[in-house]
Amino acid sequence: MSASTSVPTIDTLIHSRWIIPVIPEQKVYENCSLAIDKGQIIALLPSVEASARYRPQREVHLNRHLLIPGLINTHTHAAMSLFRGLADDLPLAQWLQEHIWPAERKWVDASFVADGSRLAIAEMIRSGTTTFSDQYFFPEATAEVARDTGMRAELAFPIIDAPTPWSRDAEDALHKGLKLRDDYRTHERIGVVLAPHAPYTVGDETLEKIAIYANELQIAVQMHLHETAGEVQQAEAKTGERPLQRLQRLGLLSPQMLCVHMTEVNDTDLSLLRESGAHVAHCPRSNLKLASGFCPAARLLDAGINVALGTDGAASNNGLDLLAEANTASLLAKALSGDASAMPAHQALASTTINGARALGISDVTGSLEPGKSADLAAIHLGELEQQPLHDPLSQLIYTASGQRVTDVWVAGRQLLRDRGLLTINEAEVIQRARQWRARIAGLPDAEQ
Missing domain, CATH: 2.30.40.10 (Urease, subunit C, domain 1)
Structure with a gap:
């Protein structure tokens, strides 16, 4: 031979x-x-x-x-990159209610989401991210951009009981999101999952329906949970339950559940997370910037709970750099625990790779450099x-x-x-579109971009 x-x-x-x-x-x-x-x-x-x-x-x-x-961003709002720097240095409630939600009602449509997602995907590629999980309106627009640019993506379509720029109500969101899931059912890089927005925007009836879909169709679920102490305190005052206990009662806590933020964790919460097999998406830089609290990542990891990292959106983080996120997560874990050995470098890297793959249910596909994987x-x-x-x-x-x-x-x-050059995205065009959106949002003529 x-x-x-x-x-x-x-x-x-x-x-x-x-x-x-x-x-x-x-x-x-x-x-x-x-x-x-x-x-x-x-x-x-x-x-x-x-x-x-x-x-x-x-x-x-x-x-x-x-x-x-390739790094795995388990929680972001890609299109919100077009709101980067719009309302900085404000607490979460004021930031959302007085600035972000009004801006979304005025500006967010399919073209906004497509342009914002392309900007975010370009930024993520240039900082080493190959997979992202996105929770935002018009997920079909983000899916199309991810498909065309070659990224791996999970679209967590938002479900809210009230009207949004994308849906009339929760029922409308479910109808549109499940159709999107059918459209991408066989796609090798794009998946679609359920995303009830938060405990304070989704009622029990909707959550019970989501639990049925999740169990019968084996669809993963992602939700903002325990994002601030105030959220948890208000839930306890109103219902006598912490949000995590409520999800357990409604049948949503399982290995299919990704709990985003989790800055407030007591012993009961820890037990529920560990026993259910639910995952946590830790977004340290966004939480720090909004003074939302501190996810006790080292404690969760020590308890055997899978902790992955997310950036949240660039409107609250101002960047989508997962290596910066890993650095912050490691330093924060050491400071909170008083233990310099907490969340060492190898664990920080795992939280941006294999832990993220496990949280998204794709650890057989990506997250490590093993023969047989993508x-x-x-x-x-x-x-x-x-x-x-x-x-x-x-x-x-x-x-x-x-x-x-x-x-x-x-x-x-x-x-x-x-060599730092994007191969599937026109960088100059992305920058130009971002500048046009900035001028529009600021009420400036295009000439003042």
Whole structure:
């Protein structure tokens, strides 16, 4: 047999100075390569061996880079990027009721969501995110942008009893959202799940109906929960139950449930989360900026509860950088617990990768660099002055790196970012559309963009 027939041809071979696969845990491989074919990882092996074993159609050399699984943003409101900086330095209730909700009623439509989602997806790709879970109006517009740009996405369609820019009421939202789920039922990168907005915007009757859909159709559920102490106190004063207890009573707490924020957790809450198998989406930077409270991530992780990270929307976070989020989450866990070993670097990275995949129910597809999984990858340049000397690439990733160091991104083997340049999005056009929206919202003529 000739050499040409004995060496298999594959799509891509990526050689990297360092690779952190996340699974196995706390492993850092040096001078190794990922072999990719038909969108999947087929091997992780030493570079010398990889070059001898495979004949790639494309070969990538990342000589000063760290290669990690693509980051997973478990909670955001992508289109709200167009409200970035609109109403800063305000508490949550005032921010929502006096600024964001009125702006949404006036401006949010399918075109707003499409433009805002494209801006957010571009930002997420450039900071290493390959999967995001979005909870916002007109999810069909976000789905279309995600589909066309190559991102992996979960659309958590919002369900609120009152009228919204997208739906007349909860029944209308369910009808539209379930139709969207049918439209994308077989799509390999896009899923659709249920998202009752919050305990104070959705009544028991609607939540019971959502629980039935979730159980019968095996659909995941995402909900803002225990976002502030005030929310929990008002619920207890009104019903005698904490929101988490109410969800348990209504049959919604399960491994399909993603509890977003969870800044207030007592012993009863901890037991309910652990026993139900529900997941938590921790959004530290948004919660800090709105002074909403602190999710006790280290305590939850120690109790065996899966904690993943989300950015929330850029209107309350001002950025969608998950590496910055991991840094904040780790530092916050140490400060809250009084333990410098709380949420170490490897756990912070896991919370942006495999934990996020588990929270979204896609850990068999992505979240780690294992053969058989989708080739969702991010490469981070660690050769700059700010990363020197480099004793530990994992430590440098969490404690010194940021999304601005991400140079290359792949989703399902397709490259979306090369040398910081977007390959599936027209950056100039995205910026121009954002400036037009800014002028419109500010009441300025287009000439004053």
